[in-house]
Amino acid sequence: MSPADFAVLLTIVGSIVLFGGAAVLALGWAFRSGQFDNLDRGARTIFGPDEPVGQPTDAFPGGDPGR
């Protein structure tokens, strides 16, 4: 095996370990830290008291956002 082949192999195997490993670690962390415990609440995190659920937030300039 030439050094060039070895470098290619190292890149591929290294990538598999690093990126596959990162995905596994991220999923493990997500479970442990309770990211998936309350999905209903999770879906509502982008809303707030100022822009609550049930309130459309965009309109053509000068227009009504509709209902």
Next chain:
Amino acid sequence: MTNPPPMTAPERERAARERGAIDLSCRGPVLYLATSGVFWLLVGTALAVFTSAKLHTPALMAQTPWLFTGRPRMAHLQAVNLGWASLAAMAAVVWLTSRLCRVPVAFPALLYAGGTLWNVGMVLNVGGVLAGDARGVEWLEAPGYAVPFLVAGVGLVSAWTAATFGRRRERHLYVSQWYILAAVFWFPWLYTVAQLMVFGLPGLTRPATGVVQPVVNWWFAHNFLGLWVTPVGLAAAYYIIPKVIGRPVHSYYLSIIGFWSTALFYSWAGMHHLIGGPIPAWLSTASVVGSMMMFIPVIAVAINHHMTMLGSFHRLTYSPALRFTVFGAITYTAVSFQGSVEALKDFSEVAHFTQYTVAHAHLGLYGFYTMTMFGLLYYMVPRLTGREWLSPLLIRIHFWCDAVGITWYFVALSVAGWWQGRMLNDPRVPFGDITEYVLPFLFQRTGAGVLIGLGHVAFAALLVANLGGWGRPRPGGPTYFTGPAAVREGSTTPPPGPLPS
């Protein structure tokens, strides 16, 4: 589920102030990234229309070396994908990360530096390609001297995203954030590995040889779409659609399944570009399987976006952001289904190496991604500048030019490509006949390109006007509704739960 108590006025005001402060801190870096992205979009569109015209009128400016057919074509690909798509992605990453982590932008210098490095890289890239320095690998045409700037630029933006994520005040990772974190983690790696393996480091390492080169080439090209722009586009859609219509995602569970199945399957799919090519058969077969598995995330996203919108489709009349985003989301479903089917070997026998593939690629990067990014910009920019868009008419012109333009483009080239493929497979059809058959469709492509370009000019005019101070100040600042009409008291929809600390 019990309804949480209604929010009091001070709570509403505090939340609005927080959101306003975050948007204000984003203003400089995000507008810089977005505006330079739109600049590259205009450059890329001009190059596209010119290249398209060259295909049916080859004598056009044939004496100008830097406008030989090949060069503007490669420059177009680099300008729209690494220029527009990537800069728009970075703008989306910064704004969405700040909002979803609920922290104002810290270290803005990192973002300015990253954006500037990327723009310098793009000038060298597009300029170098036109000057004749392109490297003959599709999607990796950027000259060697432009690449370090690009890698360093996106590296800084990724580092900023990681740092901001570390400082987050919102404990929950919204689904958009999963997509964004994955995209900024994957893309610098993809680009670096593809460069190292296809070209090597000059003087230090040698490039991979033989079939590994095209394999890496198409692994990168496909993953540029799948692991960089698609996650950012979906992150934007998962944020904009619920925010605009004021309704949480239909099934948050499905959205998470969609993310993780994308992460698992998308990177397998690249080799379907080499079906019938000189690579080991098992490689392309594995990619066909990966492409089929993509039905899982795509169906998850499709169900979610459709069910979230159900009952709110009339709002497309009222909201420009929603109109563009939903056009993009529907196209995402269509183009992904088409892509999976296209990967089948029997289908590839006809469609491969024809205009059909070109139509598909544009449906993905334009119909889905670019339209979704327009939706994001229509929502985001007024909240950053504090000014409304100048003209509803120009917005409508933009939408209809682009929507009709890309539909026309797609239909014309799909029809042309399919029959082109059928004829190419029939040895009795002379090659000249096939060229003549395709020719009228190539004229149509230029027509569609001009229409799309008109839309872009309308959008650029709106953006310049907004940045230049034309347009009514937004009532209530960055948050949409803080006035008395803000919250309909006694509304049947329960207000959201208290903000997590």
